Amino acid sequence: MTVSIRLLGPEDVETFRRIRIEALRAEPDSFASSAEDWESLPDDEWRRRLTDNPVFVAFRANDPVGIMGLLRQHASKMAHRATVVMVYVHRSLCGSGVARLLLAALIDYARNEGIRQLELSVSAENAAAIAFYHRERFEAVGRIPGGCIRNGREVDDIIMVRRIGD
Incomplete structure (x- = not known):
């Protein structure tokens, strides 16, 4: 099984929508939001949520099979902290290492952005x-x-919490 991880961009709104709704429907008890909360969002809000914060997606072939996002604190004295959100891996791939690959990509990104602490x-x-x-x-x-x-x-x-920086 070959899985690739990619940071989504503004052109990936449909991919984002597809995997996010799948996650909310497949594992409703794992998230604070419901599928209904997100299904009613206008396209502009989907795009904003995708571009305001990094969203990583795992792909098997061209199919999205996992997602993980990062919400950085904005206050200057807290900007070294970020929250891991939207964590989901398709049930058939649980235990396969996909979540670890997503987390590794997210941590690399976070370190490059000066983030020192991940919270969830x-x-x-x-x-x-x-x-x-x-x-x-x-x-x-x-x-x-x-x-x-x-x-x-x-x-x-x-x-x-996990410390990832100096």
């Missing part, structure tokens, strides 16, 4: 994701009780 939030109920982030040297630094409401019940979020 993961559902306390998503043991596989927590294990992946631990393997990738993220540390749990906190917990947000009731961080997300899923199927009418509150689920805690785990906050994880």
Whole structure:
């Protein structure tokens, strides 16, 4: 299986839309947003979300099979920090190393941009994701009780951090 990772550009809105909606539909409990939240967005908003922050997509042949984005802090004293978002790999490729390839591309990009710390939030109920982030040297630094409401019940979020810079 050959997988390539690419940073999407403004011309890739349809690819972005396709993999983002797939992720939200396939793993609804893994995201704070719902597919409905994103499906109703106008084209200009899709383009803005794609171009305002880096979005990496994994491709098998020409098919998008994974996604990972980065939201950088804008305040000058916090610009060394960024949040990993939209993490998804097609179920058939879980455990194949695609998430690690996406993360490696994202980390290379972040380091080149002067980012020193990556942060993320993961559902306390998503043991596989927590294990992946631990393997990738993220540390749990906190917990947000009731961080997300899923199927009418509150689920805690785990906050994880990885230092990537000097």
